Amino acid sequence: MFRYQGMIMSKLQIILEHIKKEFKKGNLNLGKILRSDFGIDISASYLNLNLRNPILIAPGPLSQTISQIKRAAKSGYGGMVLKSVVGEDKDGNASMKALRKRSTFARWVYDDEGNPIFHWNGGLDLRSLEDYLSFARKAFKIGKKENFPLIESFLCHLPKDVNEEWRIEEWEYTTKKLVEAAHVLYGDSPVILEIDFCPFLKREKLAVEKAAVLRWYREIPRLIKEVSSNVHIVPKLLNLDFGLDFQIEMAKAAKEGNADGVVIANRFFRRYVSKDTGEAYFTAHGGRELRVLNQKQIQEVRKILDIPISATGGTYSGRHVAEYLKIGAQNVQVLTYVMKKGFERAFEDLMFNTKDGFVTLILKEKINN
Known part of the structure; x- marks a missing residue:
């Protein structure tokens, strides 16, 4: 033996x-x-986009410059979601501009498996919509040249309760501009737009009322599709503290609102206390706990909804990628692990690690059979 x-x-x-x-x-x-x-065959998809493999760079610090896009493409990743931008109306008004926050601290902590978790107190892309669009146009030209799929991610006005009116002009103007910027890559195909319900909404006291949150997921996809019929809308689920049942309710609301898919799911926003120093602060937090919860959410959503899922959260190995795919995700978005190891080394390890690389696991199964 x-x-x-x-x-x-x-x-x-x-x-x-x-x-x-x-x-x-x-x-x-x-x-x-x-x-x-x-x-x-390790090819995958993100709705109508064909991916050479299922591992994408998630929106964040590694998806906001042209050089990062080139490195990710050269390293071998399947695609990238660009850093999330705050939307504006035609006059430059941005009701969510509080999310353009420059981080004042950043540090690494580790979960009970020894996996790195990045803590910081920033937000979405710092640039104005005009400056972001200048970057996005260049990015999509690179994506076209390198055959490297790119997805835009954004957020505009969110009503604080069920009675507040939408500032529709922000969603209309931003959607039109993002679709125009992506045309060079997508052509006549629907442009994929992620809606980044980020963990910092909790910091801004916005993701508080359950009914208002469900309203966001139910109404935003329809609102955007009234502006452009040639889009695929993919909201990212928040990870709130209302329990698993409410997480599933958010996915159901997105489906009812005619979303084309969902991302499951963003990081927690919680008070963190350092085991070493006792220091306490509020931050977005991930790690093993996030992966376990997100996998549970995907399993539950797949039982009741027919909706494409992009998975994210707590991915540190090819085995984690395989786990997400096995339970029904189309693809997997990674960020923290790549931040810690670098584009090239992280991709090689995710794919070829001799113990639990994604390709290694597939080959093991093939040889055993």
Whole structure:
């Protein structure tokens, strides 16, 4: 038995080294190598976008410059969601401008598995919509050239309660401009727009009333589609402290509102107390706890709703990617692990780690069968 297992591991190591060698030659089409040499297909999708593999860079500090996009594409990722922008009306008014907050602290902490978690107190993209659009136009040209899918993410006015009127002009103007910027990559296909209900909404005392939150998910997709019929709207679920049932209610509300998919789910916003120093502060928080909860949410949503899911949260290995896909996600968005290790090293580890790399796990299963 041990000799048989040793033969399997030896064969696996030889295959992995061959794949890594070919990949490092500059042949970025890892999927082509796996299909032609081993009959393995790792391609994925994000609604109407075809992805060379299911791992995307999530919106955040690593998706806000042209050089980052080029590095992510060259490293081999399946795509990228650009840093979320605060929307404006045609006169530059932005009711959510409080989310354009520059971080005053940033630090690393670790969960009970030893996984890194990034704490900071910033927000969405700091740029005005005009400056962001200048960046986005360049980004989509790069995406077209590199065959690297890009998705925009944004947020505009949110009513604080069920009686407050929408500032529709912010959603109308921003949607039109984002769709125009993405046309070079999407052509006549629907443009995917994520709605970033970010954890800092709790900091701003907005995600407080349950009925108002459900209203956001139910009404925003319809509101946007009245502006442009050529869009796919994908709201990101908040992770609030109202329990699992309410998390599922948010997904149901998005489906009722004609959303084309959902992202499950954003980080918590909680009071964190350092085990080492006793320091206490409020921050967005993730790690293993987030992954476990998000996987539970995906499983529950899949039981009752037919809606595409992009997964995110607490992903530190190819095994975690595989877990998300197995329970029904189309793709997986990663950020913290890439921030800690760098674009190239993180991708190589997520794919080829000899213990739990995504490709490694697929090859193990293929060899065993």
